[in-house]
Every structure is written in structure tokens, then in C-alpha cells.
Amino acid sequence: MPYASHLEALEAEAIYIMRETIAECERPVMLYSIGKDSSVMLHLALKAFAPEKPPFPLMHVNTTWKFHEMIEFRDRRVAETGMELIEYINQEGLAAGINPFDHGAAYTDIMKTQALKDALDTYGFTAVFGGARRDEEKSRAKERVFSFRDANHAWDPKNQRPELWNLFNTQVNAGESVRVFPLSNWTETDIWQYIQQEGIPIVPLYFAKERTVVERDGQILLVDDDRFRFLPGEKPVQAKVRFRTLGCYPLTGGVRSDADTIDAIVAETLGATTSERTTRIIDYDGGSASMEKRKREGYF
Amino acid sequence: MASWQHSTNVEREQRSLLRFVTCGSVDDGKSTLIGHMLYDAKLIFADQAQALELDSQAGSAGEGKLDYALLLDGLAAEREQGITIDVAYRYFSTEQRSFIVADCPGHEEYTRNMAVGASNSELAVILVDATKGLLSQTYRHVRICALVGIRHYVFAVNKMDLVDYDQAVFEKIEADIATLMEEHASLSCAVIPTSAREGDNVTATSARMPWYTGEALLPYLEQVDVGTSSGEQGFTLPVQRVCRPDPSFRGYEGTVATGSIRVGDTVRVLPSGTSSKVASVLVAGEPADAATQGQAVTLTLADELDISRGCVLERESAAQASTLFVTTLLWMDDAPLVAGKNYLFKLATQTVPGTIYEITHKVDATTGKRLAAKSVAKNEICSCRVSLGRQLVFEPFAQNRTLGSLILIDRITNATAAAGTITHKLSRSDNLTYHQMDVTRQLREEALGQRARTLWFTGLSGSGKSTLANAVEQRLHAQGVHTMLLDGDNVRLGLNRNLGFTEADRIENIRRIAEVAKLMNDAGLVVLTSFISPFASDRRRAAEIIGQDSFVEVYVSTPLEVCEQRDVKGLYAKARACEIPNFTGISSPYEPPERPDIVIDTSTESLEDAAERIVGMVLGDA
Structure with missing residues (x-):
């Protein structure tokens, strides 16, 4: 294909995927996690449907443990773009005091996986855009762009629908749905270069800054609010850190960095020696097949 | 030879993208080849390399060797069985190019997954085991790749280390490949001797095969020209959707399939055959003068034409x-x-x-x-x-x-x-x-796109059978399901007009209804029957005629008191006054189904909920 650059090829592919979804699927929604991939996905949606506003709502499954700067950024972007935002919080889990300090893997299951399934059931969405990329993790490397989910939101990795050329089979029966990944073929570097090229707004946490942190088991955790639990002997320290991925602040590690501009981030990413998911504590529970297992149970 | 230093931004922006597929079995060392490319070139991240070393210790590679295939086989089932089931995508880039690698299963059972990986690739790397030569799967892989449209082929004759890097072995296989490709004469082809395990001719030219004067695999992939055919192709744009934010704007969204288009060009709409001029072009949402193959565009036309998803806009094409x-x-x-x-x-x-x-x-x-x-x-x-x-x-x-x-x-x-x-x-x-x-x-x-069956509603008079069956039929019809409702009104007054209420007539009544339902099922229809059908033996016979697989028993279990209270037709009053003999529930028994497929009590469940539940069941397991 005669594209000016590989980024233009990836952009055209993502726009095509989004348009197919909106043209063929009955109740689409975009899962908006506020991170850089979501920011790119939203930017692509604005381009894909211009001059029309993207004809679907955004949905944020809020665990109530997100960095506060994420929530501020989310509300600002929603106001700027005029997109409809659905915020979903697992109220039962909230009432039961489920939190990442005491409940470990159960926290992720209840406040993220279960909450997502409940949210999708509540609103009856049949197609859900997600910002996952195949370069993130081994089981994701095998997932289709249109990833079929049964009525229990489960993924069957051994029996995926064949997906040839750019012909997507979007047919689902009642209760079933598809997860759609327009950024499947993007790498972390592509995401950063595209943010740089297009000037896409991102959460300030991505930029290095002096922050109040705790170092624990090789991870740098941000003391984001007074709910943070210090282990015996732990003292908060000041350090210049930034975050390569964003999620729940007690589960997301930062990295020491001086990269405080987008150019510096891109330069740093090009020389990166660890993949970005190492700063996500969530992947390490249960060994190398843990992401696949969670996905089979309905996690994004 | 490529430099593995990371390049600057400016250079990266202008890099082209090459999508290629690798075909061959695990035994050929296919995953090892890609794994080695990434590892050699330091294109895998440190934590992945560390995980790889840990996995290799636990796994089958043994003797402290790295099992590069573990980098690619991502699913638990694959790692357990040591096979590749589905296509895995890998991403890397050099100064010249960004690469998307579709690493495909070689086993015949997973051919369809191989086709998935191949269908979006411009080039195929076909692995051949030097110790075995061409296998039947080699021929199959080339045929599948050619079928889905790949025009460029590289054969990596691998495991050259196991044949002592022998030139004669390579040349024999090279000749076989030439014969194989005769059938696909229009396709381009290169043959490279490699050892994925030892890294010969993978990223750098090997000193162990001085007789080979061509490029190593990766430098070849960096430079090969996979440009698609002539630029003389006509313009075609399949319309994905119509963009209508307000009455003043009507744009046609789609990705240009072939050719290019400029503002002012005349385009024709297929299949209608109408035409108009292009009034404006957006490329990825930004105004532009022209658009070309592969770009995601929104076009507006000078005239208001009837164009919707599925139409094709074309100019000078053979569509x-x-x-x-x-x-x-x-x-x-x-x-x-x-x-x-x-x-x-x-x-x-x-x-x-x-x-x-x-x-x-x-x-x-x-x-x-x-x-x-x-x-x-x-x-x-x-x-x-x-x-x-x-x-x-x-x-x-x-x-x-x-x-x-x-x-x-x-x-x-x-x-x-x-x-x-x-x-x-x-x-x-x-x-x-x-x-x-x-x-x-x-x-x-299949022509109707539905599975035929009979929903047999049974229950007391006044239990709400007919109301419910009607509500279910309306909902099914609205969803495009072809249906037919049989009830007292259209059966008793016509087909069964000659039947009374004796036991023999009652049995005959049910038999005829069941036979009609079966014929309609054979015609592909979803049939709903609404009759009291109080006796289990009658319903069993109906199920036998219709076929157990098609017979869905819907028990409307509304209690007698509620039915009698409703008494829509005044029948219960007459029965109590002994004006109607053998009235079910009063003077004749109702035998509830022992194992109904679904039970609905209309005194506790709303009509809407009950109807939705039945519709969900019918459509859900269709």
C-alpha cells in the first residue's frame, strides 16, 4: 500500500476498523481507560467520523483507585470533545470495601473484570472498542481484531473465528458480543510517535516530575492520596518519576526518568530495555498464562 | 547489513511497513527463526528475554539452550503441547522498515489459521528443513498463500547446520523449489540457506556458507520491493457508511481500494449506475485535494444521490x-x-x-x-x-x-x-x-436463516397461553423470524371443524395440529401452538410426530384460582354451573408437564418479561 509512512498505514487501518464496527454493530461503546492508548483511540475516532461526533458513548469502568490526575483529565477531555461518558463503578464492591491493599487478585476480579461484565450487561452493548495492542503480551499477540465473546463474555482462544483480509464477521446472537481492537497492530513506539505527530493530549502523569513515592519490591508507587498504606518502615520520598502505563495507583509502578516532554518520552521509549507491562503488577499474579486466563474469564 | 542502533525520529517517520507471514512447522524451526531475529537484533525487551530464559530452563529445549519458540507460542495450550495453534503477531523495526510478522501454525489441522495470517501479508517466508527437503506441507503452504494473494516468496532452507552447510544439499532443494514455483510463474521468489538455531544468514551473512553470495534473510526483507501492481488501476471505493451530522453535510466514508481520486473527478455509483462529481475529500478527517489507495476517506458529491453502505464509487475501473x-x-x-x-x-x-x-x-x-x-x-x-x-x-x-x-x-x-x-x-x-x-x-x-421448531404452549383455559403466544410471535416477527401461530381460532374453525369433544376426537385434534406443525417446521417455520392439551399422553404423541429435537414444551402454569378469577370468556362460571361438561380444571383433570422446557406463571411474571424470556430462548440457541 502506498502510504507516506507506517503510521499513516496504521491510522488508516484503525479508522477502517472503527467505521466497520459502527456500520455493522447495533450497540457500540468505547472502553475509555484514560491512558495513552485510549487517548489515541479517541483521537482516531474523532478523525474517523469527522465532521460528525463519534456516534457512540465512552465508558469508563472506575475502580475508585485511579490516579486523581486521570479522573481530572478524563472530565476535561469529555467536556472538550462533547462525547457522552458512562462511568461504571461496582457499587457492591465499593460498599464491601474491596481494595487493592487487602484483596489482591480478588480486587482486580471484582472491581475490574466483574464490573466490566456487569456494565456491558447493564447497557446491552454488542461491540466494545478496546485499546489493547498485540505487542503488549503473548496471549494478546494471538487475538483477532474482532474478538468474539459468548454470553458469559468469555474468550475461547482455541476456537477463534478466522479473520481474513479486512473482512470482519460481526454477526452475533442475543447476549453475545465482540471486543474490537483498532490498535491491534500498533507498538508502544508507534503510539508515542503518533501522539507526538498529532499533538494528542495525554494525562500529565506520563511526563517526568518530582513526585511523592514509595519504593517497594523494585516497583515505584505513587502516594496519590491518604488511602495509601505504608508497610512498616516505609517512608515516602521525592523522586523524579513518570508512568509508562496508567491504572490503579497502588498497582501501577512508575519509572525514574527525566523525560518531561513528548520528544524526550519518544527518545526514551526507543531505547527502552523493559516492556511496558512490567510496570503493571497485575500481570504477574499466576505466571505467564495469567493474562490469558483473565481474558478467558472476560477481562479486557 | 543493517545497523541495530535505534534511529532518529525523522528517519522513522518515513519508514515503510512490510507485513510478512512465516510458514512451516515447529520442526522446521519457524518460531525459532523469528525468535532468533528478534533476540539477535536485541528487539525483545529485557524482561521478555529473562522470561524466555526461565521458560527455557523449565521447558523442553534442555542443555541450557534458549528455546526461541517460547517467545512466540503465547497460548497456554500451545505451551503445554509444544505446538502452534493460532497465528501470533510480532512487531519490530529497523532503520529501513517496520515489520509485522504473522507467525503461523504449520500443521494441516490449523490451515485456516495460517490463511488468516497470510491474508494480510505482502510476503511469505516459507521454511524448508534442509534435512528433509520439500514436504507436502510446503506445497500446501505456497498454494494457500497464493490463494489469499501473496505475490512475494522467500524460502529459508533451514537447519543447514545439520547438513554440514553442504552446498549440494542446498542446490538440490533450490532446484525442487524452482519446479514448485513453475506452477506460480507470476510470483517472485528467493531462496536463502539458513540455520535459525545457530544464526547463519538470519541477520548477517554467514561465513560458514561462503558459496552463498546472496543476502541474509533480514537484509533481504528490509529491501525487497513488494510494490503492488501498476498505478494505472481505476478508482474504487466501497462505501462503509454515510456520515450525516446535519442536513447540510452528506459524506461517504470508506477506504480507497484501488486507484486515486481528485476533487472535481466524476465518479459512478454501483450498482445503481448514477454519477456525480466529487465535491470535497477528507483524508483521515482532514481536508485534501486528492486521495489514493489505502487511505481512509470521506467524500462528498455535487449531487444528492441514493448511496448507502455497500455501494461502490468507481471511476474507470472494471468493477x-x-x-x-x-x-x-x-x-x-x-x-x-x-x-x-x-x-x-x-x-x-x-x-x-x-x-x-x-x-x-x-x-x-x-x-x-x-x-x-x-x-x-x-x-x-x-x-x-x-x-x-x-x-x-x-x-x-x-x-x-x-x-x-x-x-x-x-x-x-x-x-x-x-x-x-x-x-x-x-x-x-x-x-x-x-x-x-x-x-x-x-x-x-438455511435460506430463512433460522432453525425451525414448534413451541407448544400448554396450560389451563384463561392461563394466558394465547396472549403469551401472540406476544412471542410479534417479537419474533419483529426480529425477522418467519413464524406461524396455530390456535383454537384458526384450527378449530377450519381444519378441525368436524371434530367434537369426545376422547377420540380430542386425540385426533391434537394429532392433526401436530402434523400441521411438523409440515410447517419442514417448511422452515417457527410454529407456536396454543391449546389447553391437558393430557400428558397427547402431548407426548405430538412430540413424537413433531420430533423431540424440534418440540419445545412451554408450560403456562398460572394457578387455577387465578384463571378462574380472570374467566375472560365466562367459561369457568358456566362449568361451575355444570353447563359445560369435562371442563379442564373443574370437571376434568389437567396433567402438568413433568419436564417442560420453560415454565411461565402469568400471575407472577409480566407478559413482557415472559415473552422476552421465551424469545431469548428461541433466538439464543438458534
């Missing part, structure tokens, strides 16, 4: 509309293809129901020989003739990948049953002989 064509299919469904079956054909942005009316022949994937065939099994290739219910706009695949490729969707299971490419159009005069076949219930069901 045409027809209901008849010949296609080459790769069958992918577990259920075999039989002529006469009805499918949804999805091509570009069009989805049209149609029938494969004739299987012309099968193609042996290894030898390429044509074989006569009545049916086609999973992973087999065939040529067949298709007749559609509506016109489809297409071009032969050789000219237009987008307008020449299609998938078949099973109308009942929704499975992607096959992938195909259009060879050419057929006209009515092309000796159209419909395949000898019986039009069976299955074929009728």
Missing part, C-alpha cells in the same frame, strides 16, 4: 454488478460444504445471501490436481459457482484484492465458514445447470 460468479474457496467450517446450502456472502462492505449451486471441482492442496467433489471438508480448496439473492459489486481478485475477496458466514451458527476469491463473473448463458439436489428442511432453514 461490475452481478448475481453470478465463480469463486475459489478455502473451506474452514467443521461442517462440510454441500451444494445448495445458503450462506451470507460478505465482500468489501456488502453482505448478501446466496447459494453455492455447483461445486465445479476440488483442488488437491499438495499436487494442485483437480478432483471431482460432491462435498468439501475443512481445510480443502474448491472452485464453485455462486448465485446470489441480490447483485454484488465486484472485480476479479487478480485485479482488485478488496472487491475480489469474500467470506461466507453460516446463517445459523454465524461461523465464518469459508474464505474465497472471485475468479470471474458468470452470465445466465454460461450453461447454468442447477445441481441435482433435494430441497430439504435443512436447506429451507
Whole structure:
């Protein structure tokens, strides 16, 4: 294909995927996690449907443990773009005091996986855009762009629908749905270069800054609010850190960095020696097949 | 030789993208080859390398060797069984290019997954084990890759270390490859001797094979020109959707399939044949003067025409509309293809129901020989003739990948049953002989896109059977399901007018209803019957006539007191006054079903909820 650059090829592919979804699927929604991939996905949606506003709502499954700067950024972007935002919080889990300090893997299951399934059931969405990329993790490397989910939101990795050329089979029966990944073929570097090229707004946490942190088991955790639990002997320290991925602040590690501009981030990413998911504590529970297992149970 | 230093931003922006597929079995060292490319080139991250070393210790590679394949086999089942089931995508870049690698399973059972990886690739790297030479799977892989449109091939004759880097072994295999490619004369081809395990000719030219003067694999991939055919192609744009934010703007969204277009150009709309001039062009949402192949655009036209998703805008192309064509299919469904079956054909942005009316022949994937065939099994290739219910706009695949490729969707299971490419159009005069076949219930069901069955509503008079059956039928009809409701009104007054209320007549009444329901099921319809049918033996006979698989017993269990209280037709009052003899529930028993498929109590569940529940069951397991 005669594209000016590989980024233009990836952009055209993502726009095509989004348009197919909106043209063929009955109740689409975009899962908006506020991170850089979501920011790119939203930017692509604005381009894909211009001059029309993207004809679907955004949905944020809020665990109530997100960095506060994420929530501020989310509300600002929603106001700027005029997109409809659905915020979903697992109220039962909230009432039961489920939190990442005491409940470990159960926290992720209840406040993220279960909450997502409940949210999708509540609103009856049949197609859900997600910002996952195949370069993130081994089981994701095998997932289709249109990833079929049964009525229990489960993924069957051994029996995926064949997906040839750019012909997507979007047919689902009642209760079933598809997860759609327009950024499947993007790498972390592509995401950063595209943010740089297009000037896409991102959460300030991505930029290095002096922050109040705790170092624990090789991870740098941000003391984001007074709910943070210090282990015996732990003292908060000041350090210049930034975050390569964003999620729940007690589960997301930062990295020491001086990269405080987008150019510096891109330069740093090009020389990166660890993949970005190492700063996500969530992947390490249960060994190398843990992401696949969670996905089979309905996690994004 | 490429430098592995990371390049600066400016250079990266101008890099091209190459999508390639790797074919071969795990035994050929296919995953090892890609793993080694990434590892050698430091293109895997430190934590992945560390995980790899840990996995290798635990795994089968042994003797402290790295098992590079573990980098790629991502699914738990694959790691357990040591095989590749599904295509895995890997990403890396050098100064020259960004690469998307589709690493495909080699095993015949997973041919369809290989086709998935190949279909979006511009080039295929075919692994050949130097100790074994060409295998039947080599021929199959090339044929599948060629079928889905790959024009450029690199054969990596691997495991050269195991044949002592012997030139003679390589040259013998090279000659076999030349013979193999004779059949695919229009495709480009290179042959490189490698050792994926030892890293010979993978990223750098090997000193151990001085007799080989060509490039190593990676430098070759960095430079190979995979430019698509001539720039002389006409313009085609399948319309994905219409953008109408307000009455003043009407834009047609889509990705340019071939050619290019400028503001002011005249375009024709297919299949309608109307035309207009391009008034404006947006490329990825930004105003532009022109757009070219592969770009995601929004076009507005000078005239208001009737254009919707599925239409094709074209200029000087060979796109045409027809209901008849010949296609080459790769069958992918577990259920075999039989002529006469009805499918949804999805091509570009069009989805049209149609029938494969004739299987012309099968193609042996290894030898390429044509074989006569009545049916086609999973992973087999065939040529067949298709007749559609509506016109489809297409071009032969050789000219237009987008307008020449299609998938078949099973109308009942929704499975992607096959992938195909259009060879050419057929006209009515092309000796159209419909395949000898019986039009069976299955074929009728498929034509209607539904599974026929009988919902047998049973319950007391006044329990709400008919109201419920009506509500269910309305909902099914609204969802496009073809239905028929049988109740007292249309059966007792007509077909069964001559029957009274004796035991013999009662049995005959149910028998006739069941036989009519069965005929309608055979016609592909979903039948709803609403009769008190109080006796278990009668319902059992009905189930036997209709067939247990099609018989769905819906027990409307509303309690007698509630039914009597409602007494819509005043029948209970008459029965209590002994004006009606043998009235079910009063003077004659009602035998509740022992194992109904669904139970509805209309005194505790709303009509809407109950109807939705039944509809959900009917559509859910369709």
C-alpha cells in the first residue's frame, strides 16, 4: 500500500476498523481507560467520523483507585470533545470495601473484570472498542481484531473465528458480543510517535516530575492520596518519576526518568530495555498464562 | 547489513511497513527463526528475554539452550503441547522498515489459521528443513498463500547446520523449489540457506556458507520491493457508511481500494449506475485535494444521490454488478460444504445471501490436481459457482484484492465458514445447470436463516397461553423470524371443524395440529401452538410426530384460582354451573408437564418479561 509512512498505514487501518464496527454493530461503546492508548483511540475516532461526533458513548469502568490526575483529565477531555461518558463503578464492591491493599487478585476480579461484565450487561452493548495492542503480551499477540465473546463474555482462544483480509464477521446472537481492537497492530513506539505527530493530549502523569513515592519490591508507587498504606518502615520520598502505563495507583509502578516532554518520552521509549507491562503488577499474579486466563474469564 | 542502533525520529517517520507471514512447522524451526531475529537484533525487551530464559530452563529445549519458540507460542495450550495453534503477531523495526510478522501454525489441522495470517501479508517466508527437503506441507503452504494473494516468496532452507552447510544439499532443494514455483510463474521468489538455531544468514551473512553470495534473510526483507501492481488501476471505493451530522453535510466514508481520486473527478455509483462529481475529500478527517489507495476517506458529491453502505464509487475501473460468479474457496467450517446450502456472502462492505449451486471441482492442496467433489471438508480448496439473492459489486481478485475477496458466514451458527476469491463473473448463458439436489428442511432453514421448531404452549383455559403466544410471535416477527401461530381460532374453525369433544376426537385434534406443525417446521417455520392439551399422553404423541429435537414444551402454569378469577370468556362460571361438561380444571383433570422446557406463571411474571424470556430462548440457541 502506498502510504507516506507506517503510521499513516496504521491510522488508516484503525479508522477502517472503527467505521466497520459502527456500520455493522447495533450497540457500540468505547472502553475509555484514560491512558495513552485510549487517548489515541479517541483521537482516531474523532478523525474517523469527522465532521460528525463519534456516534457512540465512552465508558469508563472506575475502580475508585485511579490516579486523581486521570479522573481530572478524563472530565476535561469529555467536556472538550462533547462525547457522552458512562462511568461504571461496582457499587457492591465499593460498599464491601474491596481494595487493592487487602484483596489482591480478588480486587482486580471484582472491581475490574466483574464490573466490566456487569456494565456491558447493564447497557446491552454488542461491540466494545478496546485499546489493547498485540505487542503488549503473548496471549494478546494471538487475538483477532474482532474478538468474539459468548454470553458469559468469555474468550475461547482455541476456537477463534478466522479473520481474513479486512473482512470482519460481526454477526452475533442475543447476549453475545465482540471486543474490537483498532490498535491491534500498533507498538508502544508507534503510539508515542503518533501522539507526538498529532499533538494528542495525554494525562500529565506520563511526563517526568518530582513526585511523592514509595519504593517497594523494585516497583515505584505513587502516594496519590491518604488511602495509601505504608508497610512498616516505609517512608515516602521525592523522586523524579513518570508512568509508562496508567491504572490503579497502588498497582501501577512508575519509572525514574527525566523525560518531561513528548520528544524526550519518544527518545526514551526507543531505547527502552523493559516492556511496558512490567510496570503493571497485575500481570504477574499466576505466571505467564495469567493474562490469558483473565481474558478467558472476560477481562479486557 | 543493517545497523541495530535505534534511529532518529525523522528517519522513522518515513519508514515503510512490510507485513510478512512465516510458514512451516515447529520442526522446521519457524518460531525459532523469528525468535532468533528478534533476540539477535536485541528487539525483545529485557524482561521478555529473562522470561524466555526461565521458560527455557523449565521447558523442553534442555542443555541450557534458549528455546526461541517460547517467545512466540503465547497460548497456554500451545505451551503445554509444544505446538502452534493460532497465528501470533510480532512487531519490530529497523532503520529501513517496520515489520509485522504473522507467525503461523504449520500443521494441516490449523490451515485456516495460517490463511488468516497470510491474508494480510505482502510476503511469505516459507521454511524448508534442509534435512528433509520439500514436504507436502510446503506445497500446501505456497498454494494457500497464493490463494489469499501473496505475490512475494522467500524460502529459508533451514537447519543447514545439520547438513554440514553442504552446498549440494542446498542446490538440490533450490532446484525442487524452482519446479514448485513453475506452477506460480507470476510470483517472485528467493531462496536463502539458513540455520535459525545457530544464526547463519538470519541477520548477517554467514561465513560458514561462503558459496552463498546472496543476502541474509533480514537484509533481504528490509529491501525487497513488494510494490503492488501498476498505478494505472481505476478508482474504487466501497462505501462503509454515510456520515450525516446535519442536513447540510452528506459524506461517504470508506477506504480507497484501488486507484486515486481528485476533487472535481466524476465518479459512478454501483450498482445503481448514477454519477456525480466529487465535491470535497477528507483524508483521515482532514481536508485534501486528492486521495489514493489505502487511505481512509470521506467524500462528498455535487449531487444528492441514493448511496448507502455497500455501494461502490468507481471511476474507470472494471468493477461490475452481478448475481453470478465463480469463486475459489478455502473451506474452514467443521461442517462440510454441500451444494445448495445458503450462506451470507460478505465482500468489501456488502453482505448478501446466496447459494453455492455447483461445486465445479476440488483442488488437491499438495499436487494442485483437480478432483471431482460432491462435498468439501475443512481445510480443502474448491472452485464453485455462486448465485446470489441480490447483485454484488465486484472485480476479479487478480485485479482488485478488496472487491475480489469474500467470506461466507453460516446463517445459523454465524461461523465464518469459508474464505474465497472471485475468479470471474458468470452470465445466465454460461450453461447454468442447477445441481441435482433435494430441497430439504435443512436447506429451507438455511435460506430463512433460522432453525425451525414448534413451541407448544400448554396450560389451563384463561392461563394466558394465547396472549403469551401472540406476544412471542410479534417479537419474533419483529426480529425477522418467519413464524406461524396455530390456535383454537384458526384450527378449530377450519381444519378441525368436524371434530367434537369426545376422547377420540380430542386425540385426533391434537394429532392433526401436530402434523400441521411438523409440515410447517419442514417448511422452515417457527410454529407456536396454543391449546389447553391437558393430557400428558397427547402431548407426548405430538412430540413424537413433531420430533423431540424440534418440540419445545412451554408450560403456562398460572394457578387455577387465578384463571378462574380472570374467566375472560365466562367459561369457568358456566362449568361451575355444570353447563359445560369435562371442563379442564373443574370437571376434568389437567396433567402438568413433568419436564417442560420453560415454565411461565402469568400471575407472577409480566407478559413482557415472559415473552422476552421465551424469545431469548428461541433466538439464543438458534
